[in-house]
Amino acid sequence: MSVLALRLAGPMQSWGSSARFARRTTESAPTKSGVIGLLAAAAGIERGDDEALATLADGLRFGVRIDQPGSRVRDFQTAHHGVTGASMPLSERFYLADAVFVAAVAGETGLLTRLFGALRAPAYPPFLGRRSCPPAQPVELGLRDGDSLQQALTDEPWQAAAWYRRRHQDEAMVSLTVLREADEDEHDADHQRDQPLSFAAEQRRHALRTVVSRSVNVPNPDVVRQQAGRPRHDPFDALEESV
Template sequence: MSVLTLRLAGPLQSWGASARFARRTTESAPTKSGVIGLLAAAAGIERGDDNKLRPLAALRFGVRIDQPGTRVRDFQTAHHGVTGKSMPLSNRFYLADAVFLAALEGDHRLLAELHAALLAPVYAPFLGRRSCPPSLPVELHLHDHAGLQDALREEPWQASPWYRRQYRGQNDVELTVLREADAHEQNTADTLRDQPLSFAAEHRRHALRTQVSYSVRIPNPSARQLPRHDPFDALDEESA
């Protein structure tokens, strides 16, 4: 098994799992359906091709919240392009200035193909909605013979430099991980309807998926290194 890690960073992101009609909400972290959709677009998989979607949906998924961002609301009005009739008012929610580490575990050959697709995508990647392009390259690393939990714990902190500055006094930081539950964790896991079954426009379908939440401590590369101070150094200099 191998693990593909992704950096999801942008001015705006929106990862809906239960949005309906005129209220389009966002989860606090990327959904599996949203990330699989990003990979499927990069690989050129058409929306109605459920056979090609199935291997991607079978990948195990996890995400680490490296920079939670701020939830913002966009109040929208619209008019029909032909009749000029007013359309229903809508509220759309986004995460501003967020950064996430996403990881997918599965067959090495499939993940290598997806990694290559991200380097030369057929369709441009976006962070949940087409209006949310990434601000940095999405692809990070393809880890050979690695596990999902290890990748989510060992990948360096991806937060923006301006965000890391507030933690300069800490050698490490505590980050939240949302990971697809193992078999023995099912009884204590939460559920989210973001397991993609079909992206076809006429019958988009998702199933329930279980996930667990926990914290990991990651080294802080921006930690302030205090200069060494030994009060006896001055005495040594005088005696010399």
């Protein structure tokens, strides 16, 4: 058993678990469906291949840590019919701006090794929930052998941006929220409909899964460096002082 850790960060993300007509919302954290879709794309799995999708969705347990929650933004989009040129209804779409997450999937080591290799040379480029949301950098953080999902999400270093970490510069440990699939003995779980069954364009299907929310304390790397006697250096400090 291993865990594959991912860093999901970019200018914009959108992780929708529901869509109603012209209104497309986003969850506050990546969904299992969205991350399985990212891995499937990297591995070259086609949309209609439900058997290959089931191998990923059923064989991997999913969790995510909110390192930098970002802010929710709304966008209005217009479109025209490709044949008649008539205006289509105005659509309302929601995104997360400047968010950073650590996502993790736990499963059989061989499967995760193949997925890790696929992320490093993807068949299709990864995106953060929607194709208009590319990641700011490679998403793979690495394989963690022998870790549980909870342990991997606790041990992974804080991935927030430097400007966000400065808001917590007096905290040696930061408290972060982890959302992960519930174990059998955990009875305080909620349900979320983001277990993918099919990504087929004509009828996408999802099932419910159980999710628990936990808090973990993660070391603040800036404070650790200061306590070790190494001065903190950020080139943007000079710009802030001149404002």
